[in-house]
Amino acid sequence: MSIAATGLKAELRRAERARKRRAFLLVLPLLLFLIVTFVIPIGDMLRRSVHDTELAGVWPRVAQQIGDWENRSRLPDEALFAALAADLAESRENRSLATAARRLNYAIDNGRSLVFGTARKLPDSAGSWKQAIIEAEPRWGDVELWGAVAQASGPLTGFYLLQALDLKRTAGGDIVSVPSNQAVYVDILLRTFTVSLVVTLLCLALGFPVAYLLATLPTRLANPLMILVLLPFWTSLLVRTAAWIVLLQEQGLVNEAMIWLGLIDQPVRLIYNRIGVYVAMTHVLLPFMILPLYAVMKGISPAYMRAATSLGASPTRAFVKVYLPLTAPGIAAGALLVFILALGYYITPALVGGAADQMISYFIAFYTSDTVNWGMAAALGAVLLTATLILYALYNRLSGSAGMRVG
Template sequence: MTALAQDSATIRRSLHRAGRRRRVQAWLLIAPLVVFLLLVFVVPIAGMLWRAVDDQDLAPVMPRTVAALASWHGEGLPGEDAFAALAADMIQARADKTIATAARRLNYDHNGYRTIVTNTARKLPGAPNGTWRDTFVALDPAWGETETWASIVRAAGPRTDFYLLAALDLRRDVTGSVVSAPAEESIYRDVFLRTFLISLSVTALCLVIGFPVAYLLATQPPRIANLLMILVLLPFWTSLLVRTTAWVVLLQTNGVVNEILTGLGLAGAPLQLVYNRVGVLIAMTHVLLPYMILPLYSVMRSIPPAHLRAAYSLGARPVGAFLRVYLPQTLPGIGAGALLVFILALGYYITPALVGGPADQMMSWFIAFYTTSTVNWGMASALGLLLLAATLALYAVYARLVGADRMRLG
């Protein structure tokens, strides 16, 4: 018995070492891919998203002012020492040619502060005319308002929730409390709602159109199914920009679609089918339709035809057999296709920008605007972070529902 136990222990150790070697070899094989993804995907995205809470533009330019305002709580104007510190920082920043950086950051908080800061720095004398407080207020009355100084405090960094709050149409007031942004500045909630509504609409259209196509592909002989699949995949071989521009040509007032509608008498005058929501839905549905068809086709091909025949033999009508036997088996494909199309639609930029109107631009347009036009990386990162969080939340809900279905089936 002792020899047998020793042999068993030796075998277990040998199997354990062999399994460990296989795991190490597997990790070594995928290590280059992991490093590549970290360097070109995870790290750049994490660095971009970090800018949503990073705020280090103002403090290096105005360190004396930030230090002087550390004990100010937003009640009344700060003391003369804060005005003197601001004067010293402005004089130094103008000499170092960094005043534009501070002015740009304050302008994010309140439109017009860039002009106030740059004009004040240009006109600021080397010595005060009385007190520095009177000198600043004489140069611009905005320096006599607590909101101006509260903006400096909010931009003091090094971390901030300013961009995330602004992305939700919120802001902090003079006392630091979170309040709603003014009505004329509150746009992002509507943009988020619009983005989700367009994505849901495109997902529903893709499902309605893609389900019959996938069913046709799954029920045809392989020779015909392969030919039809080539037609489904054909859009992947054409540039997205070319496809979107083609829809502009087809849907415009004098385009092919309007010519057909008016020629058949279905419309008395050309319809407005482009540069509005209709054009966005048509173009995005066309682009994303294959992403719905492919998961559905994959699941439908795995459903045995004998299931429907068995339902017919037991007396079920065709509609009842389809709804109660066939359709439930396609739910994994419907879920995967809907999730894929919805997530892709959330981040679409080119198609809505080309075929949509001003009221049809999605969140991606605003992210691109802040990245390329105003170079407001913090705001672009905050909008992207919230969009990513919403996407991950939806995926978590989907994974939970799929897991619950699998447990019931098990």
């Protein structure tokens, strides 16, 4: 190989590298922007589901001493009780008692009254803090209770994630189900999945014929009909939800139409319950089913069906045996997309559902802004995000990158 040729090769490689660098530099601003405003905040939120320094922040001595409590089947010794006394006194002084009380209330039955009661009854000084504290509140003589305090002291805790699945860890470290009167989260998860599944099936049942019609009609006729799908798709979610509230209310058009048709005598309750949620969510998500189905059906040559019928298949048989299998990628993409979007729904159930129809997103927002239980919000967020990302990976595999085109 001549020197000139190697020189040229090296130069080409250099030019190629420079090109790649330039391309990457163009992507970099958006990448950095999303890392700062999106990736890091969500990562930080997820951290809160397992990293908990709330109690340790206000009760530092307890958090430190509890690490030395080795034999967890026996009560801790004087040093930890003395630390508790000192921390209680200090947090009374600097008004952080409520934080400790709130945090322990998640982990212990009536933890709030326990903390405030102990603080109130605690003497100024004592020969044995262990004796004095157990005298003030006998529950401190319970090993189980100290186990719960130890778990709440962090910094790492599985408490919130376990609770998001209605589980808890006993003082001995075993994972058990929480008592049935406290078990709420599995119900919420099941409800979220049920609503999403029903909405997905409704969208498929309603969307399939429309997509088929749009894909088989001549363009001249299909285009105006497509507007009927795209206009609601582009209309604000709030507008559509407002419209459903108006339509489904007791004196709404739907009830009046059903009375007029003689289907019912009395107005029925169609809103602020599950029916309202199904109707409004199906309406909002239907275009997300129709559009991918339409895209796949548009690519199916009518020659296949003609071939099948010319070979003697009845139209029904040709449709079931030939056409339907060819639409499978569209069905999978549309159903997964609708299901993924439905899982995260918050606004529509909040406005047209009742108390028993709220989905997981509602509780994430509720724990964030109403009760300031960020650990629980983060744990439920972790569950929702995990489910979403697994399904999204599946969706990507099934539909390829082309499936990402929305609208």
